[in-house]
């Protein structure tokens with residue numbers, strides 16, 4: 001499936017999902033949903049539990065998300081020993097150190113420790129769009145638009161206009177230009193204030209937004225006095241893939257939100273960064289939303305390790321993800337289709353060739369250990385993945401997954417393809 005075809009089916013699915021509650025039974029939307037039982041990212045039912053009756057040790061390779069990482073001994077020690085104070089008073093030394101580190105790494109004037117990526121994006125929107133009814137323009141497949149519950153509308157009173165997300169995470173700048181409102185203060189129009197871009201792009205499988213695009217996007221934003229916010233939940237993956245310092249990417253943006261709790265392995269936290277004035281306003285908005293934390297140095301201590309030690313190992317995740325993707329394309333009998341050209345970071349998305357096997361059923365097979373598997377491979381491996389948008393399956397690499405784990409996941413994927421060929425009679 002080409003990236004464009006995949007994107008068309010993602011959009012069709014999202015249209016059907018949003019229409020489905022009101023659609024009459026048997027309408028095309030309903031039929032499509034029945035025929036394509038794909039669930040979105042946060043579905044927890046995709047992977048089956050490993051069960052061999054307890055006789056054989058079962059290894060688990062958890063590829064559901066890079067949010068599943070657990071802090072290791074060094075991180076836990078740093079958390080236990082962190083010096084703390086009341087951060088709402090600005091008195092937590094560890095939080096202050098983390099914020100200073102982020103400021104330096106991102107090349108911004110100031111940074112603020114946030115409880116989550118969702119709150120960080122929302123606060124950025126609130127600070128950039130200060131008048132009720134202000135408008136932001138963002139990609140139709142962006143996390144902010146699809147997965148953050150419309151918080152910008154429900155909590156910040158901000159109106160969203162979307163542009164079509166292209167397969168590499170960019171958008172057409174002429175289309176973006178055409179969406180900017182010029183009528184303000186005419187009473188008919190909202191005021192365009194903000195453009196948001198996501199890097200790397202989650203739904204599109206960890207795509208890295210190219211630097212020349214960001215440069216052009218910023219010039220367009222400047223031309224109309226718009227702010228540019230980057231949802232850089234996986235910004236450090238983008239920097240690693242491009243082989244550049246994060247500030248090289250961020251010099252094009254007014255603000256950025258970077259998650260510490262994904263590939264960087266911290267248990268909690270996101271950094272929001274921008275100008276001093278932006279961050280002062282963000283401190284107020286964070287308190288209003290209940291995100292002012294007290295002795296949060298315990299969490300910031302893990303964040304400091306996430307920023308200092310973890311970016312250097314992201315290439316390993318990218319390499320392992322690529323080996324897995326390449327192995328899927330070489331699997332015999334063939335079951336998997338992967339767009340290797342779109343494989344840039346730690347997320348692998350693939351399509352199953354077998355129309356009789358849904359992504360949900362496939363994830364159940366990967367997660368379940370059978371006696372046949374133990375007989376054939378000498379051990380049981382439960383590989384956890386999620387059925388993903390547009391009839392795909394998604395697997396994500398992170399610091400809990402080694403090269404050996406990757407080889408186990410490859411073996412399991414080959415085993416499932418082989419078993420499937422036997423049961424469906426599709427094999428040779």
Ligand SMILES: Cc1ncc(COP(=O)(O)O)c(C=O)c1O
Pocket residue numbers: 115116117118119121143144198200201202231233234259261270
């Ligand atoms: C691109 C992107 N932005 C924002 C978020 C939200 O982060 P959090 O789960 O910390 O709220 C996520 C989470 O997966 C994400 O992938």
